[in-house]
Amino acid sequence: MTWVTLTVLAVxxxxxxxxxxxxxxxxxxxVAPVAGIVDPGLVPVFVLASMIPxxxxxxxxxxxxxxxxxxxxxxxxxxxxxxxGLAVLWLIPERGLGVFVxxxxxxAAVVSLAAPAFTPGRAAYVGAGAVTGLTETAxxxxxxxxxxxxxxxxxxxxxxxxxxxxxxxxxxxLALLLGTGKAQAAEVGEAVLLLPAIAVGAWLSxxxxxxxDARRTRLFVLVFALVSGLVLMLGV
Numbered sequence: 397m398t399w400v401t402l403t404v405l406a407v408x409x410x411x412x413x414x415x416x417x418x419x420x421x422x423x424x425x426x427v428a429p430v431a432g433i434v435d436p437g438l439v440p441v442f443v444l445a446s447m448i449p450x451x452x453x454x455x456x457x458x459x460x461x462x463x464x465x466x467x468x469x470x471x472x473x474x475x476x477x478x479x480x481g482l483a484v485l486w487l488i489p490e491r492g493l494g495v496f497v498x499x500x501x502x503x504a505a506v507v508s509l510a511a512p513a514f515t516p517g518r519a520a521y522v523g524a525g526a527v528t529g530l531t532e533t534a535x536x537x538x539x540x541x542x543x544x545x546x547x548x549x550x551x552x553x554x555x556x557x558x559x560x561x562x563x564x565x566x567x568x569x570l571a572l573l574l575g576t577g578k579a580q581a582a583e584v585g586e587a588v589l590l591l592p593a594i595a596v597g598a599w600l601s602x603x604x605x606x607x608x609d610a611r612r613t614r615l616f617v618l619v620f621a622l623v624s625g626l627v628l629m630l631g632v
Contacts, residue, residue, distance in 0.1 A: 397586060401434050405442075406593040413450050413594045415616075417601025420454075420546070420555035421539040423447055425501060425621040428536045432497045433627065438586065439497055440485075441579040443536025444566045445587035446594060451566065453598050454559035461552035466521050467560050470542065473525030474532075474565045478572055481533025485578055488534075497535040501625035504531070504540035505618045508547070516545045525561070533569040538562070555605070 397405075408430045409423075416423035424443050431438040455462070488496055524541035532538025542561060546554040573579035 397435070397589075402589065404434055405431065405438075406590055409446055409590050410593040410597040413597025414600045415597075416450060416539075417454055417555075417598045418605045420551060420558050421543045422621075423450060424532070424535075424537045424539055425505065425618070428497055429501055429621070429625050429627065431536075438583070440532070440534060440536035441570070441573060441583040442587050444532070444570050444573075445584045446590060447536075447562060448566050448570075449591060450594055450598055451559040451563040454555055455563055457602070458552050458556035458559075460556075461550065462556040462560055463546075463549075463553055466516065466545070467557050469518055469521035470525035470528070470545075470557075470561045471564050473522040474529040474538075474561065475568055477526040477529025478533050478565070478568055481530045481569065482572055482576060482578065484530065484534035485573075495629050497537065498625040498627075498629035500531050500535050501537055501621050502629070504537060505621040505625065508540045508543055509615075509618050511544050511547075515548075520545050528561070529565065529569075532562075532565060533572070538565065551605075 405427075408427055412423040412426040415421075415426065424447065427446065428439055428443050431442055484496070524545045527541040528538035531541075539558065539562075542558045543554070546557060570579065570584070574581070574584075
C-alpha cells in the first residue's frame with residue numbers, strides 16, 4: 397500500500413467513521429467505492445475489518461437503546477445468508493468485483509432514497525438480515541437494508557441496533573473468508589494501520605451524535621454513495 401493510497405484511505409475512513417458514528421449508517425457506502433477505486437483488492441476484507449472497532453464502540457456507547465428483538469431476527473438471517481455472499485466472491489472475477497460493488501452501492505442507495513415509511517415487522521427484519529448477509533460478505537456494503545428497517549425509528553435505536561448487527565455479521569464474514577482462503581491476515585492488517593483514523597472519526601461523532609440532523613446526514617451519505625458507485629462502475 398503506497399503512502400498516497402494510505403492517506404486517501406485514512407481521510408476516507410475518518411470521515412466515514414464520523415458519519416456512521418453520528419447517523420448510524422454510511423461507513424461502507426463511503427469506504428467501499430473509494431477502496432474499490434484506489435485498490436480493488438481491498439474489497440471486501442478491508443471494509444469489513446475496519447468496521448469492527450467502530451461498531452463495537454457505537455454499540456457499547458448506545459447500548460441502552462438497542463432493539464434486542466429486531467437485532468435477533470436480523471442477525472439470525474444475516475448469518476444464514478453469509479455463505480451466499482461468499483459464493484458471489486467465488487463466481488465473480490476480481491476485475492468484475494468493482495462493477496458489482498458499484499452496482500450494489502447504487503442500487504442500495506436508490507432503494508433507501510425511494511422507500512416509503514413503514515413499521516417493520518418480523519418479515520422486514522429477516523429480509524434485511526438476509527440481504528445484508530449476501531451483500532456485506534461479498535462487497536462490504538450491507539447498511540442500506542438495515543437503514544431501511546430503522547430509518548423511521550429513534551436515531552439512538554438505529555445507531556445501536558445497526559452497529560450490533562454489523563458487529564456480529566462482520567466477525568462471521570471475516571472468519572468465513574479467512575477460513576476458505578478468500579482473505580489473508582495481511583489484508584486485515586491493512587485495516588489495523590488505519591485504527592487511529594477510525595478512532596478520530598468515532599471520537600468526533602461522540603461530540604455531535606445527539607444533536608446532529610440525522611435526515612440531512614443520511615441524504616448526504618446516500619448521494620455520495622450514488623456518485624461514488626457510478627464512478628466505480630464506469631472506471632472499471
